Amino acid sequence: MLVASNRGPVSYEVLENGSLHAKRGGGGLVSGLSAIGPDTDAVWVCAALGDGDREAVRRTGGGLLPTEETGGQRVRMLDIDAAVFADAYNGIANSVLWFVHHMLYQTPLEPVFDAEFRRQWASYEAYNRAFAEALAEEAADGAAVLIQDYHLALAPRMLRRLRPDLRIGHFSHTPWAPPDYFRLLPDDIAAELLTGILGADRAAFLTRRWADAFTDCCHAVLGPGIPSGTRIGVHGLGADADFLRERAHRPDVTERMAVLRAEIGEGRRTIVRVDRTELSKNIVRGLLAYRQLLDDHPEWRERVVHLAFAYPSRQDLAVYRDYTAEVQRVAQEINSHYGTPGWTPVVLHVKDDFARSLAAYRLADVALVNPIRDGMNLVAKEVPVVSDEGCALVLSREAGAYEELGEDAIVVNPYDIGGTADALHAALGWAGGERAERSKRLAAAATALPPAQWFLDQLGALGR
Ligand code: F6P
16 A cells, blocks of 8 residues: 655754754644554655755665654655756645635736746656656555645556556545636646546545535536546545544643743633644634724733744745735734733744644634635644633634534634624633533534544545
8 A cells, every 4th residue: 555645754854963853744644544553564655855855865765764763654755856846846736736726816916827837837747757656666566555635636647557557546635626716727737637636546535515626627627527437535534532632731732831821811711723824724814803803892802812823834935935924914013003011912923833732722712713715624623622621613614624513613704804803702702611512512523534534434445
């Protein structure tokens, strides 16, 4: 069995003394794959993402990485030419495909399909080919191959041509754009993306809505639609309750809770959000809604603190850097306008600190999850599982998680700042009993398909 994804389960850093430090990643795929046990012969193929990763590949001669560094996982990292990687990852995947599937283009952020785009597209093809070739090399006869995400939309078809014996699955972790939006891509590119995925035996999505959008795009772009050889599936990845609850009670988390409690101040409510610094997460509108809450309901001033944590993401691209700066500017503006000597209305941290996020989850009275569009959004599922007292969830109807959590959340239109402010007001006002009850139901729905089962279901559906 093989898994392929852009980001692998481990990343390397070169230390000052020249040695390599391996850091293991988290996420649904990592815990899902660990479910098939330590004796597995599964190989994970991923890209080398930075200098440390490239050095690790060089030291292992391009073969499997030492398993003591990967948490037991057999991992093959591909050292794709740095310029090809940058074009494929920054240029096509995160500037074009991410924007299409999350419907993020708006003036002056317009799509540009010029000669530079075509050059980057050639790199996207080369990047996908590198994965397909490595998978073809590693796979035993009739092996199952699970290819992940929008970075690798062409790889299933390429791999099918190299190795018709394999059973291939593709899984999309993003939303899928509806045809009217998807078709802003040049026709040949739209067709290549769809036929690329249709090279798989099974194309799977996080929700029925994204699966249907994919099917609609196939009909609109390709005419005959889904070929009989490809099945469409839905697997709604859930939160990993056992891992989260155990991890959230370790000392590094309780230490951070003490720091946060001091930052929040005695007896105040907390609204928590945790995202990557990324436009689809809609952090700025969330802050503007919080500001409107303080305007419309001055009774909340001094009585609530908004913890907004953002992990830096895709900062090689100006559009993501500018967005991060805008988030910081708006938070700062709220603090200088409304803050008092004893009260900082927004505590914003732009840093990768999982223990601090878990500490915030435990303290949350309200979780704010308001993406413009999101494949699933695991934060919406994680906070109710971890929060000590139970939390209210303010949730965008455009997040995949809405399909499973909508009934017990306060649902918002992510563009509607006033509506989101009203939702925050309602959520803060929920009595303890109602909040705890709803939070319990949210946690149950959020953990219905834990990563291990999510993973096994996909394998099972491929006939394995
Ligand atoms: O949502 C799609 C996704 O690939 C997630 O699986 C992942 O959390 C995120 O995007 C990764 O982004 P990046 O690798 O660019 O930091």
